[in-house]
Amino acid sequence: xxxxxxxxxVLEKRAEIIAGLxxxxxxxxxxxxxxxxxxxETDGLSAYKQMPLAVVLPENEAQVVAVMKxxxxxxxxxxxxxxxxxxxxxxxxxADAVVIxxxxxxxxxxxxxxxxxxxxxxxxxxxxxxxxxxDEEFFYAPDPSSQxxxxxxxxxxxxxxxxxxxxxxxxxxxxxxxxxxTIEGEVLExxxxxxxxxxxxxxxxxxxxEGQLGVLTEVTVRILHSPEGARAMLAGFASNEVxxxxxxxxxxxxxxxxxxxxxxxxxxxxxEDFAHAGYPxxxxxxxxxxxxxxxTEQTEMLARIRDICAAYHxxxxxxxxxxxxxxxxxxxxxxxxxxxxRISPDYLCxxxxxxxxxxxxxxxxxxxxxxxxxxxxxxxxxAGDGNLHPLIMFDANDVESFHKAEAFGADILKLCVEVGGCxxxxxxxxxxxxDLMSVQFTPAELDQQRRIKTAFDPDWxxxxxxxxxxxGLSAAA
Amino acid sequence: MMTxxxxxxxxxxxxxxxxxxxxxxxxxxxxxxxxxxxxxxxSTSSLSGITLYAPNELVMSAKAGTRLSDIETALxxxxxxxxxxxxxxxxDNQTIGGIVATNLSGPRxxxxxxxxxxxxxxxxxxxxxxxLKFGGRVLKNVTGLDVAKLLTGSFGxxxxxxxxxxxxxxxxxxxxxxxxxxxxxxxxVAALSAGLGSPFFVTGAAYLPAEKQALLRIEDxxxxxxxxTEKLAAQLGAYGAVEILGTDDSKALWRNIRDCKFLDxxxxxxxxxxxxxxxxxxxxxxxxxxxxxxxxWGGGLVNLAGPxxxxxxxxxxxxxxxxGGTWWLMQAPEPLRTVVDAxxxxxxxxxxxRARVQASFDxxxxxxxxxLRAA
Ligand SMILES: Cc1cc2nc3c(=O)[nH]c(=O)nc-3n(C[C@H](O)[C@H](O)[C@H](O)COP(=O)(O)OP(=O)(O)OC[C@H]3O[C@@H](n4cnc5c(N)ncnc54)[C@H](O)[C@@H]3O)c2cc1C
Ligand SMILES: Cc1cc2nc3c(=O)[nH]c(=O)nc-3n(C[C@H](O)[C@H](O)[C@H](O)COP(=O)(O)OP(=O)(O)OC[C@H]3O[C@@H](n4cnc5c(N)ncnc54)[C@H](O)[C@@H]3O)c2cc1C
Numbered sequence: 001x002x003x004x005x006x007x008x009x010v011l012e013k014r015a016e017i018i019a020g021l022x023x024x025x026x027x028x029x030x031x032x033x034x035x036x037x038x039x040x041e042t043d044g045l046s047a048y049k050q051m052p053l054a055v056v057l058p059e060n061e062a063q064v065v066a067v068m069k070x071x072x073x074x075x076x077x078x079x080x081x082x083x084x085x086x087x088x089x090x091x092x093x094x095a096d097a098v099v100i101x102x103x104x105x106x107x108x109x110x111x112x113x114x115x116x117x118x119x120x121x122x123x124x125x126x127x128x129x130x131x132x133x134x135d136e137e138f139f140y141a142p143d144p145s146s147q148x149x150x151x152x153x154x155x156x157x158x159x160x161x162x163x164x165x166x167x168x169x170x171x172x173x174x175x176x177x178x179x180x181x182t183i184e185g186e187v188l189e190x191x192x193x194x195x196x197x198x199x200x201x202x203x204x205x206x207x208x209x210e211g212q213l214g215v216l217t218e219v220t221v222r223i224l225h226s227p228e229g230a231r232a233m234l235a236g237f238a239s240n241e242v243x244x245x246x247x248x249x250x251x252x253x254x255x256x257x258x259x260x261x262x263x264x265x266x267x268x269x270x271x272e273d274f275a276h277a278g279y280p281x282x283x284x285x286x287x288x289x290x291x292x293x294x295x296t297e298q299t300e301m302l303a304r305i306r307d308i309c310a311a312y313h314x315x316x317x318x319x320x321x322x323x324x325x326x327x328x329x330x331x332x333x334x335x336x337x338x339x340x341x342r343i344s345p346d347y348l349c350x351x352x353x354x355x356x357x358x359x360x361x362x363x364x365x366x367x368x369x370x371x372x373x374x375x376x377x378x379x380x381x382x383a384g385d386g387n388l389h390p391l392i393m394f395d396a397n398d399v400e401s402f403h404k405a406e407a408f409g410a411d412i413l414k415l416c417v418e419v420g421g422c423x424x425x426x427x428x429x430x431x432x433x434x435d436l437m438s439v440q441f442t443p444a445e446l447d448q449q450r451r452i453k454t455a456f457d458p459d460w461x462x463x464x465x466x467x468x469x470x471x472g473l474s475a476a477a
Numbered sequence: 478m479m480t481x482x483x484x485x486x487x488x489x490x491x492x493x494x495x496x497x498x499x500x501x502x503x504x505x506x507x508x509x510x511x512x513x514x515x516x517x518x519x520s521t522s523s524l525s526g527i528t529l530y531a532p533n534e535l536v537m538s539a540k541a542g543t544r545l546s547d548i549e550t551a552l553x554x555x556x557x558x559x560x561x562x563x564x565x566x567x568x569d570n571q572t573i574g575g576i577v578a579t580n581l582s583g584p585r586x587x588x589x590x591x592x593x594x595x596x597x598x599x600x601x602x603x604x605x606x607x608x609l610k611f612g613g614r615v616l617k618n619v620t621g622l623d624v625a626k627l628l629t630g631s632f633g634x635x636x637x638x639x640x641x642x643x644x645x646x647x648x649x650x651x652x653x654x655x656x657x658x659x660x661x662x663x664x665x666v667a668a669l670s671a672g673l674g675s676p677f678f679v680t681g682a683a684y685l686p687a688e689k690q691a692l693l694r695i696e697d698x699x700x701x702x703x704x705x706t707e708k709l710a711a712q713l714g715a716y717g718a719v720e721i722l723g724t725d726d727s728k729a730l731w732r733n734i735r736d737c738k739f740l741d742x743x744x745x746x747x748x749x750x751x752x753x754x755x756x757x758x759x760x761x762x763x764x765x766x767x768x769x770x771x772x773x774w775g776g777g778l779v780n781l782a783g784p785x786x787x788x789x790x791x792x793x794x795x796x797x798x799x800x801g802g803t804w805w806l807m808q809a810p811e812p813l814r815t816v817v818d819a820x821x822x823x824x825x826x827x828x829x830x831r832a833r834v835q836a837s838f839d840x841x842x843x844x845x846x847x848x849l850r851a852a
Contacts, residue, residue: 112752113674114667114670114674114753114754115670115752115753115754115777116670116673116674116753117752137676138674158619159619159623161617165617169590169594170617172594172623172626173590173594182826182830184826186826187826188824188826188827188830189824192801192802192803193752193801194750194751194752194777194801194802194803195586195587195591195750195774195777195778196580196582196586196591196593196630196750196803197803198750198803198804198805198820198821199630199820199821199823199831199849200627200630200631200635200831200834201580201593201626201627201629201630201631202827204593204623204626204627204629205622205623205624205626205627207623207626208619208622208623209622209623212622225673225674225675225676226676227676227678228676248533251533251534251535252532252533254556254647254648254650255647256646256647293701294704296700296704297700297701297704300698300700300701301698353615353616353617353618354615355531355534355536355614355615356533356534357531357533357534382617384616385615385616385617386534386615386616386617387615387616387617420613420614420615421613421615422613422615422618422620423620424618424619424620425615425617425618425619426617426619427619428619429619429620429621433620437620437621440620440621441620441621442609444607444608444609445609445610445611446621448603448607448609448624448837448838449621449622449624451837451838452622452624452627452834452837453622454833454837455830455833455834455836455837456830467621467622
């Protein structure tokens with residue numbers, strides 16, 4: 001992976017910089033020794049590793065401001081970091097950068113049920129928001145599979161999705177306000193506790209900006225009342241084509257289930273081995289469909305869906321009868337990455353989006369690529385919204401195998417763009433897809449985005465070398 | 478007025494411009510916010526037509542000058558609709574580009590999201606005449622900065638959109654409305670909050686002060702609507718006398734709420750967005766000034782009308798500010814619109830960034846100068 005040349009003037013002054021950070025922060029908030037820095041050298045894209053110059057763990061916004069002012073003054077690069085679960089290398093350090101880790105800013109500041117919002121610090125985990133409000137039967141809707149670990153600041157920066165975003169939307173659709181510290185150390189208040197902002201939609205621009213525009217110090221999210229209940233069903237089909245056609249038929253019928261997930265045969269087997277959820281092992285493709293509402297509403301909706309599925313000759317169909325059964329079904333799906341990890345310790349998780357009608361075509365071409373590269377792939381797919389997660393299995397001890405996996409992944413993403421989709425539906429560009437950006441965007445489109453980045457961060461100190469291709473830099477000048 | 482009929486021609490107009498351009502669709506919203514001083518007008522009205530409609534993928538693309546009414550007709554033919562229910566306050570001539578550029582949403586915004594939540598992609602020409610596309614036609618997309626969202630609600634000040642792509646949803650089989658009568662504004666909003674804080678997925682929540690009514694809408698399959706309106710009515714019965722409206726009556730009622738028919742449109746019109754619980758006090762505080770209005774979005778959207786003078790405008794802004802919210806001056810005579818803050822002023826740090834972002838799209842400052850704020 002090509003990285004920008006570290007600033008030699010920064011590397012040379014490492015001891016001074018660490019001392020300087022300790023002068024503006026409490027001693028315990030600065031990490032400068034190699035042993036303690038080790039856990040920060042990588043994120044969820046663990047194939048890439050780089051030790052940072054130092055890590056700071058601020059405990060409040062004033063400390064974030066102090067770090068930003070210090071780094072800005074000295075021209076030091078900054079890598080914001082939440083839980084480090086990014087699958088695109090969004091939180092990967094640079095040798096001459098200070099990582100600013102948000103995990104100590106982990107308080108829930110305010111919850112209001114009448115006005116239906118929660119104000120939280122960026123280091124609060126995704127699940128902790130729901131846990132804080134579930135006694136009142138409320139929840140925070142976006143539910144990435146990594147929700148036990150990932151933090152709301154990371155979710156906002158990646159605009160993360162979840163299995164239920166077909167009904168509830170992604171992170172961007174569930175936010176009301178932010179506080180963000182700019183590279184100059186100014187605190188911006190974006191939005192508030194109300195809906196919509198007059199003027200530009202900064203909230204929308206900052207969401208998904210992958211740490212390029214500033215460091216988030218506070219997030220106000222919408223909270224919703226939980227549905228009366230939810231139930232999942234499974235339908236296994238004889239081919240990907242048939243399952244894809246069935247997805248089309250469900251959506252066309254006017255039913256929008258709360259979740260509509262797709263797995264291909266390798267994924268079904270991996271997940272069943274792990275979760276024992278009763279997935280049909282003889283099916284080529286499996287749909288997990290979930291509906292919400294009262295018992296009667298669930299029954300009626302599932303009956304409609306079963307009727308639609310029946311027309312596609314499912315090899316098996318099963319409606320969960322108990323909460324435990326539904327939980328087991330979801331355990332398989334949410335644990336899918338781990339399950340594939342049990343078959344092949346090393347895999348790359350891709351994340352393109354395609355128009356849903358292209359599913360059979362894309363899966364067929366992906367199988368062809370899999371044969372050509374000689375690497376296995378398992379597919380997990382948010383079928384309702386076209387977000388595809390091919391998991392490419394490789395052997396990390398074999399450099400050749402890793403390079404092949406990367407090339408295979410790039411080919412899949414190019415295919416996604418070719419059929420009318422995009423490079424990433426929820427995991428972000430990070431370092432992983434940086435150099436593929438020119439497949440989706442023209443130079444003028446990339447330059448327009450670079451100019452927006454420059455408007456916030458004129459010296460490109462914030463999470464540099466991510467999102468934008470390294471090549472073509474001169475074009476932005 | 479220049480009305481290019483291709484994107485290329487529109488880009489050429491912008492490149493050739495040697496002064497400010499008034500950018501518009503059919504000009505139905507030129508009374509909103511501030512007036513633009515420009516010698517030339519650039520309209521998207523000749524860029525018209527639906528370019529993609531895939532009902533099974535819940536997505537539609539249309540050229541920016543396509544009339545909203547044409548879009549709604551095409552959607553209705555396939556049993557689908559715009560999710561955010563754009564108001565038809567400005568007649569039938571409004572364009573989809575104008576709806577996106579103003580981020581105008583109706584009652585369903587409260588739980589279904591605003592226009593900005595459903596824009597999937599845009600094609601646009603920036604102030605340098607470059608043709609750019611951002612986002613796409615798929616429902617999930619985090620590739621690069623979300624410029625499509627930034628352009629949504631930017632009132633033509635960053636780029637001229639030539640085509641927009643957005644998510645749509647099926648029209649529900651049935652609609653039901655719970656009408657609670659005899660409630661003052663505080664009780665009304667408390668009832669709306671209780672409804673929105675219930676498991677019954679309310680898709681509209683408005684309060685009409687003159688009628689003393691709180692209204693809650695449910696949209697879904699017929700049996701679900703019946704079940705949920707009855708459950709909710711029982712739960713909210715303590716707030717006041719309850720009546721349940723069926724599908725046809727509900728649709729007519731919510732169309733009127735969407736189009737602000739309950740607003741006594743006098744000289745000036747404002748739209749405030751605040752936390753729902755702050756809505757009632759705003760109505761009460763402004764009433765002595767001759768300002769009247771009604772509440773939507775669970776109480777958080779305060780639609781107001783009143784005298785068009787500086788003192789009244791200041792009082793409206795102060796009320797929004799005190800509630801931690803925001804405002805838009807939706808309509809007023811031009812002299813007032815020229816001198817007041819049509820939107821809340823920006824703090825200095827944000828203003829500096831905004832100016833740089835604006836210059837990054839439109840370095841010559843020719844697209845709708847002064848539309849949002851005095852130059
Ligand atoms: C097993 C597994 C399952 C996953 N499932 C899903 C899924 O279902 N859906 C999904 O969308 N993603 C998923 N992810 C990806 C990942 O969890 C998300 O991208 C998540 O939002 C990252 O959060 P984090 O706190 O770990 O952030 P990090 O990985 O630490 O950071 C992510 C990015 O955000 C920036 N950032 C973090 N905090 C801040 C801040 N306060 N201010 C500014 N920038 C900041 C970082 O610089 C980086 O660019 C999964 C990951 C794993 C490992
Ligand atoms: C306008 C601008 C656009 C940038 N675009 C990208 C990008 O698309 N992708 C990415 O990964 N990083 C981008 N950067 C960040 C910058 O290139 C990184 O800091 C880069 O990794 C620096 O590497 P270097 O070894 O050249 O650094 P240095 O040796 O520190 O850079 C040398 C000088 O060149 C300037 N410079 C570097 N790149 C540019 C540029 N593109 N335009 C104008 N001046 C520049 C710097 O300000 C610095 O003064 C951009 C920076 C700027 C100022």
